[in-house]
Amino acid sequence: MRLDEGVIRELHWHKEAEWAYVLEGSVRITVLDYEAGNFIDDLEKGDLWYISSGVPHALQGLSPNGSEFLLIFDDGHFLEESTFILTDWFGLVIAKNFHLAPEIFAHVPASEKYIFQGSKPGSIDDEMPHGRGVKKSKYQFKHRMLTQKPKVTSGGEPGAIREMHWHPNADEWSFFIRGRARVTIFAAEGQARTSNYVPGDVGIVPKNMGHFVENIGDEPFEMLEVFRADEFRDFSLCQWMGETPSQNGRRLPVCR
Missing domain, CATH: 2.60.120.10 (Jelly Rolls)
Incomplete structure (x- = not known):
């Protein structure tokens, strides 16, 4: 409005x-x-x-x-x-x-x-x-x-990726504010969908579906994520692979 x-x-x-x-x-x-x-x-x-x-x-x-x-x-x-x-x-x-x-x-x-x-x-x-x-x-x-202290991570620049992750307690509703992004969503049975986003676009990721976000523009991009939940929760692929017991699969050194 x-x-x-x-x-x-x-x-x-x-x-x-x-x-x-x-x-x-x-x-x-x-x-x-x-x-x-x-x-x-x-x-x-x-x-x-x-x-x-x-x-x-x-x-x-x-x-x-x-x-x-x-x-x-x-x-x-x-x-x-x-x-x-x-x-x-x-x-x-x-x-x-x-x-x-x-x-x-x-x-x-x-x-x-x-x-x-x-x-x-x-x-x-x-x-x-x-x-x-x-x-x-x-x-x-x-x-x-914006007065909250931000969580600083590596990446965010052109070519950076928000690693594969999923949210167990709510769908993700996203509004793209700045830059250009690509979102890939994985469903069951090997199905996946990839979409590109520019400022003003809206994206939806259903609860528990794995997804990752790429910066495909020439500047940092900003997106607003909204969840209908009392608490933000997510699991990352790197977290899962880095902390899985060794008998269940080989750990990735990069995820430790």
Whole structure:
């Protein structure tokens, strides 16, 4: 999704959980948690947010050149049309809900706004609601992924390979951000498939299927891997061959 400066994705919620990664620019998220706490924060390139099923939230673009972010949902049958939107309710129930005359809400939109142009917001302190019953959320919906210390390995340059491996607890969903890559996936009965990827492509590797990734471009490549699991797990071919008891097969010195 892409939002220009000041553009608002109105308050909404999903049956599915939402996970997002900021690709360019900055975006402000507003979230109401299960305990009626209010969360507002700004996210930059490389940050991510996670919002559970049913939790209402709104988004607003902050960058003059636009804000772009990748949205991921934990159900492959997700449909944007099934999203619950606040303005969907306004024309039907708002007056009845507050026991007030309908004409009081004549200025309220009669149909969904979905995405609309707003003004550039002020600081978070200025925008934070105040009043009786308003409280700050104790939950953290924003995560600064790029501030984590990276795991440094050899390779990553043109011609490098992410060795053969597999994931025992979840399918792998990949989004390719930079460079060119080739992914080979092995299934049972000697079947395999190889595909090339460029920025903007999406790849799927089913759980337990062995696969490896090659850098076939002329620069380092970046890919975002997403797993529907509480914990990242993988087995590598080198690990398996290097730690297999000798009576089950000859160990490879390079894997020790």
